[in-house]
Amino acid sequence: MAKMVHPESNVPLDRTDRRLVELLQKDGRMPNATLAREVGVAESTCLVRVRSLRERGVIRGIHADIDxxxxxxxxxxxxxxxxxxxxxxxxxxxxxxxxxxxxxxxxxxxxxxxxxxxxxxxxxxxxxxxxxxxxxxxxxxxxxxxxxxxxxxxxxxxxxxxxxx
Missing domain, CATH: 3.30.70.920 (Lrp/AsnC effector binding domain/regulation of amino acid metabolism (RAM) domain)
Incomplete structure (x- = not known):
């Protein structure tokens, strides 16, 4: 699998980052505890990882899908x-x-x-x-x-x- 790199940060997304993005793409409101359990990391690690994904511009926002x-x-x-x-x-x-x-x-x-x-x-x-x-x-x-x-x-x-x- 090719490594994904955010063009502005040049920091590659590892397997954990990719899995977090995949889960949040399906449900942007997934609680941190559930994310951490699904990915197999500590809740504190998960929180830091998601924050980093936001700061690097990988996660641009969480939005309600309005009809x-x-x-x-x-x-x-x-x-x-x-x-x-x-x-x-x-x-x-x-x-x-x-x-x-x-x-x-x-x-x-x-x-x-x-x-x-x-x-x-x-x-x-x-x-x-x-x-x-x-x-x-x-x-x-x-x-x-x-x-x-x-x-x-x-x-x-x-x-x-x-x-x-």
């Missing part, structure tokens, strides 16, 4: 945004402001004809249209926005500590 429809945002879409001119200031402003907009679940800076994909959840089709017009197409540098409705989402269950075959 947008259950909180009044049943319409989801992926919006492809293309810039014209590719001025750095336009990209920086977009990167800074768009993730903070209400309803934005994620934004991806990608290669190819599209510059960003923005995943949003809205109250209705009208609210989605207004979001695109009010918050994306009128931004400096944005040339085009194309909206694709999301009918179903399949959440990946892949283990990030296992190698791709």
């Amino acid at each position: 947008p429809a259950m909180v009044g945002r049943p319409v989801q879409a992926m919006i492809a945004v293309r810039f014209g001119g590719h001025r750095r200031s336009h990209f920086e402003q977009f990167r800074e402001e768009v993730p903070r907009l209400p309803g934005v679940l994620s934004a991806y800076h990608v290669s190819g004809a599209t510059d960003y994909f923005v995943h949003v959840a809205c109250e209705s089709a009208d609210a989605l249209r207004d979001f695109v017009l009010d918050h994306l197409t009128n931004r400096p540098g944005v040339l085009h926005a194309e909206t694709a409705l999301i009918f179903d989402m399949l959440k990946g269950e892949g283990n990030l500590t296992e190698p791709l075959d």
Whole structure:
């Protein structure tokens, strides 16, 4: 198995670190005592290891998985945004402001004809249209926005500590 290395810390993840990541990926709220028992280390060692994984940026956070429809945002879409001119200031402003907009679940800076994909959840089709017009197409540098409705989402269950075959 190849050693995984965090690019910023250059500290390889050993078998214990990989197992902790695997367990926390499945259940981010697993108690430290249970983690320690599953991995086969002392609770104090487990606590130090998990803290180190957080500090090194391996574990970026623990989040609740909220169903947008259950909180009044049943319409989801992926919006492809293309810039014209590719001025750095336009990209920086977009990167800074768009993730903070209400309803934005994620934004991806990608290669190819599209510059960003923005995943949003809205109250209705009208609210989605207004979001695109009010918050994306009128931004400096944005040339085009194309909206694709999301009918179903399949959440990946892949283990990030296992190698791709």
